[in-house]
Amino acid sequence: MTTLRDAAMNSKAWPFEEARRVLKRYEKAPPKKGHVLFETGYGPSGLPHIGTFGEVARTTMIRRAFEIISDIPTRLLCFSDDMDGMRKVPENVPQQELLYANIQKPLTAVPDPFGEFDSFGNHNNAMLRRFLDTFGFEYEFASATEYYTSGKFDEMLMLCAERYDAIMAIMLKSLREERQQTYSCFLPIHPETGRVLYVPMKNVDAKNGLITFDDEDGREWTLPVTGGKVKLQWKPDFGMRWAALDVDFEMYGKDHSTNTPIYDGICEVLGGRKPEHFTYELFLDDQGQKISKSKGNGLTIDEWLSYAATESLSYFMYQKPKTAKRLWWDVIPKAVDEYHQQLRAYATQPVEKQIDNPVWHIHGGQPPESNLVVPFAMLLNLASVAGASDKAGLWGFIKRYAPEATPETHPDLDAAAGFAVRYFHDFVAPTLAFRLPTDKERAAMEDLLKRLKTLDRVTSSEPREIPTNSAELLSEDGLQSMVFAVGKEHGFEPLRDWFTALYEVLLGQSQGPRFGGFIALYGVSETIALMETALAGGLIKA
Known part of the structure; x- marks a missing residue:
């Protein structure tokens, strides 16, 4: 085993x-x-x-x-x-002006x-x-802020200062010549403005962990690389963090994939082991x-x-x-x-x-059982034809289709019914586009309508007159076979054209559910009424 x-x-x-x-x-x-x-x-x-x-x-x-x-x-x-x-x-x-005032x-x-x-x-x-x-x-x-300001990265930042030239060598190879002239892996936080500065370094004192630079106004400053006074550019920061925390696995998007050698190289320069990557x-x-x-x-x-x-x-x-x-x-x-x-x-x-x-x-290896006995797509179609404004409007149909189901015993289904009504009204209803059938489609739909009426009349007769296979005829598979047979007999090739016609004429969409299942859920007599309205043009907006 x-x-x-x-x-x-x-x-x-x-x-x-x-x-x-x-x-x-x-x-x-x-x-x-x-x-x-x-x-x-x-x-x-x-x-x-x-x-x-x-x-x-x-x-x-x-x-x-x-x-x-x-x-x-x-x-x-x-x-x-x-x-x-x-x-x-x-x-x-909100408050765009407030944010612009705090840029950088x-x-x-x-x-x-x-x-x-x-x-x-x-x-x-x-x-x-x-x-x-x-x-x-x-x-x-x-939080990077907490890690930088609390000193958790201090040891690694001192090492960055010590190995500044090696880090810069990796970075400069990836930059345009113009950018190389101003680039530094260190980003000082301006002591007065609080802004993150993108300025070149005048000096890196590895022994004392100090950097010297001119700010945007030409004033010279010297700051420690520790204690949250300085942070790293984002690419070096990636590799530094991997080395500092000994990260074993990290995934990132495809837009990062070209930077992987940079991240890995800086991690290794700082004495770390590059993690396993996964690019999605x-x-x-x-x-x-x-x-x-x-x-x-x-x-x-x-x-x-x-x-x-x-x-x-x-x-x-x-x-x-x-x-x-x-x-x-x-x-x-x-x-x-x-x-x-x-x-x-x-x-x-x-x-x-x-x-x-x-x-x-x-x-995590312990999936629950599904109690969604009616597919979500079917609930959307039901919300449409039933004109439901809330999930309670769907439960009468659901109970007929699945008598054992209740909101208490089938919470997934109950939640899905509510989601379906909301989704239908927000996204499906505005896009519905009903049409009249072509002559060929009308002939086939009238044939299907006739068969449904016969089935409805027979199955609602006196008990002794009901065929022994009535349950089979009314089942989802039985109804699907009926719809399938009508399409074949009326020469629809491919057969999907027949189902597309049903969806567009009856549901106002080019795609739809397994139609036998839809009839079983919505009801034979209700489907008859829907088809009669559609064939008379009653679903098309004036």
Whole structure:
């Protein structure tokens, strides 16, 4: 019998592949620090977006996979680069003038435009932590400001001063000639203005840990590199942090991939061992542009959670991390239904398949049972034809389709019904475009209507007159067979053209549910009424 660890060591699921790479670092000896450190980085220059969440979600999946194949303890550190200077003012926050007045100051020294925290950086940090806590992540939060000002980085900053030339040699090779003339890996914090200065160094005193420079007005200053008086440029900061904390794994977006040799080189110059990396593809908005904190394009975590449960977002993050993905409203229904499909499949799978199933990684090896007996896409269509204004308007139909279901026994379904009504009214209803059928389509729909009327009349007759196979006829499969047969008999080729016609004429959309399942959920007599209205042109807006 295959054990979980044996299966994990052979799994092709990407979290296990990455976990095995991390484990290989310690095949000769365990880590001296006593644990394996996974890290994620976050720049709080704007409101957190889903890409930030994705790094923590995916790193957590790799961490959990590692814990299956190894007994070495693990930690996950979520590090905020909140001492970075605010170089741009985000477009999607209030009090723009206040922020412009504090440009170039460390984010934890910029006033909070929302008036809730003592700085903009701390506001965004709090938002990130709230989002991560919503998903139940196990992590430790770290602030660059706290690490720099408390002295936690002092020893490494002194080493940066000592090995300044080696760090600069790595950096200068990556810069244009003009930039080389003014570049320094050290960024002093101006003692008077509090701004982060991008100025060249006149002198680096490695023995005493001092830097000398001229500010933007030509005045000379000398500052210690320790105690939060100076920080590192972001690329050297990456490598310094890896060396200081002995980071074993960090992932980042494809836009960082060309910098990997720089990060690694600086880490090694400072005596560290470069971590394992994982580069993921970027998330795109509806126009195919990279999502950005400063632009505020793409979806926020709160926006996704207004229309679907947290697990659907985790499922979206699991899928093909090395493929660029469009992150827009219309991906939500698909993510919900695919997540529950995988959840239903999990219970019957052998362990080798279970650990390759996304839900294993979403739930840390303990996925729940799915009770979403009606697909989310079907609930959206039901919300449309039923004219439901809240989830209670859907439950009468759901009860007929699944008599055993109640909001109490099927909380996933109850929540999904509420999400579906909201999603329909916000995104689907404004785009509905009904049309009349062509002559060929009308003939087929009238044939289907006739058969449904016959079925409705027969199954509602006196009990002794009801056919013994009535349950089969009224089942989702039985109704689907009927719809399928009508399309074939009326010469639709390919058959998808028949179903597209049903969706466009009856539902106002070019795509839709398995139509037999829709009839079973909505009801035969209700579907008859819907078809009669549609064929008479009653669904088309004047």
